[in-house]
Amino acid sequence: MSEPEPILAIISDLKPRMKNLTISFKVLSKGEAREVTSRHDGETHRVADIVIGDSSGIVVMPLWDDSIEALEVGKTYKLENGYTGLFQRNLRLNIGRYGVVNEAEEAIEEVNEENDLSAEEHERPQRRYDRRGGGGYGGGDRRDGGYRDRGRDSRY
Secondary structure, eight states, X not given: OOOOOOEEOOGGGXXXXXXXXXEEEEEEEEOOOEEEEOTTTOOEEEEEEEEEEXXXXXXEEEXXXXXXXXXXXXXXXXXXXXXEEEETXXXXXXXXXXXXXXXXXXXXXXXXXXXXXXXXXXXXXXXXXXXTSOBTTTOSOGGGTTOOOGGGOTTO
């Protein structure tokens, strides 16, 4: 299976659940680093939110661990293979495990701070249901509401 073509984007193009993004941005501000415990590995990590922008708008980007010090306020960078997601229903641009950030060749001078994409609340994606009506949270027999704890019922 071949990789999808990278999406060349500007900040105003961003929507939840976009992948393989290539985007240039200027770092406008950097929040304080805080410690969080990962749900995946149980390890403690540092995370700091930065606000980035271009001539079309601004968005929040979380930085993890070593990348917090790597990106400097006032500099322009290019992200390759980034993706978008929602954190507390607000849009975020993420570097992710496979993303690469380098200093950009051309500096971004003008930033449109009026168009804040992270300020808008987004709905959570709906759970997908199959055509038979089963889905998301339990499956099982409709007569029992589909939420039975199968570990306690010997018929299953």
